[in-house]
Amino acid sequence: MRIAVYGASGYQARLVLTELSRRNIDVVLAGRDADRLGKAAAATGLLMSPRRVADLGDHDALVASLAGCDAVVNCAGPFTATGHTVVRAAIAAGCHYVDTAGEQFYLKTIFDTFAAKAEHAGVTIVPATNDGCLPCDLIAHLMAEEVPSLDEITVSHLITGGGAPSRGSLRSALRTVDSLVSGGLTYERGEWHTGIPARRGSVVFPGVPEPVDMAQLPLAEVVTIPRHVRANRVESLVEASFSARLSAPLTTTTIDALPEGPTDEERRAQRFSYLVDATTPGGHVVRGLVQGTDTYGTTAIIAVEAARRLAAHGAEPGVLAPAQAYDAAGFLGFLTGHGLHWDISPRK
Ligand SMILES: NC(=O)c1ccc[n+]([C@@H]2O[C@H](COP(=O)([O-])OP(=O)(O)OC[C@H]3O[C@@H](n4cnc5c(N)ncnc54)[C@H](OP(=O)(O)O)[C@@H]3O)[C@@H](O)[C@H]2O)c1
Incomplete structure (x- = not known):
């Protein structure tokens, strides 16, 4: 191979x-x-x-x-x-x-x-x-096998530690800043739309004592999950402070002067929690949880x-x-x- x-x-x-x-x-x-x-x-x-x-x-x-x-x-x-x-x-x-x-x-x-x-x-x-899209997409699929009728799905990302994003991640943010600011796509009733505000402003993560303030951010899962999971709505959120950091674009010159990415030590200290929260038409809630360390290594x-x-x-x-x-x-x-x-x- x-x-x-x-x-x-x-x-x-x-x-x-x-x-x-x-x-x-x-x-x-x-x-x-x-x-x-x-x-x-x-x-x-x-x-x-x-x-x-x-x-x-x-x-x-x-x-x-x-x-x-x-x-x-x-x-x-x-x-x-x-x-x-x-x-x-x-x-x-x-x-x-x-x-x-x-x-x-x-x-x-x-x-x-x-x-x-x-x-x-x-x-x-x-x-x-x-690190985010593949496990969240797979877990959403397993959730839909267990609970075939899903109404709303919210994918939420929380990343702590790990130093700054890599220069490449920042260049991608700079290149797509319009969608970062607008919140990107929401899947609703069979179509992807822009300009639909998120329904949730905070999320409770396991092991985090207080609800975390969240903001809509265009994650890949909004595009992939509806291709194999029947749901009325899919939206994506990240921690509000992280969204604000990505949405305030650095210049190319500033990015070029940064380290190329987190050190090995910073990567080892990083933790991520990704949630796929789904509601059923009957009002039940099902949660998929993905947790790990080191987003780039993962x-x-x-x-x-x-x-x-x-x-x-x-x-x-x-x-x-x-x-x-x-x-x-x-x-x-x-x-x-x-x-x-x-x-x-x-x-x-
Ligand atoms: N969860 C996520 O969403 C996630 C996780 C990990 C990574 N990523 C993405 O992975 C990407 C890579 O990140 P990174 O930190 O590795 O970036 P990086 O260090 O800047 O590396 C980018 C690579 O792409 C090459 N490249 C860039 N523009 C090119 C062009 N026009 N033609 C040919 N080659 C080009 C560069 O080549 P040169 O060396 O010749 O410049 C370099 O090899 C980013 O878009 C980042 O957002 C996303």
């Missing part, structure tokens, strides 16, 4: 490369700059792995960089600017595709633009295989396993939500073995 990493010179990609190496999977490092690819190979002990330079403006080079690979993990954000080009190349190369994107509108346009083309080419595209584990599963077992061709591509309980069980805690309550 051979897996390519595009944008292999970035912060998240280094963790992805390390995870691929730990799992003894053959790697191709791909990206736009030979020097930076060389540094990434040296930093991850992958100097013997092939390195392929391909600029996004050169479709043929991009397709060639993915040739012979079973899957690609695209880490080249902001995906709003770059993702479509890599998806198009993966389809042309016959290479399954996952990425670490969290940009909600990007995700929606990948479903809207590439579903038929990927299906026709026999290629599976699973965007947003990150994203690396998830993106590599997502690509590996596509390469090893395949999935339906097309653009898929995580729960459409993977066995939800099986993948979550795998993540339990990597320190992720998840639970659905009350269980039937």
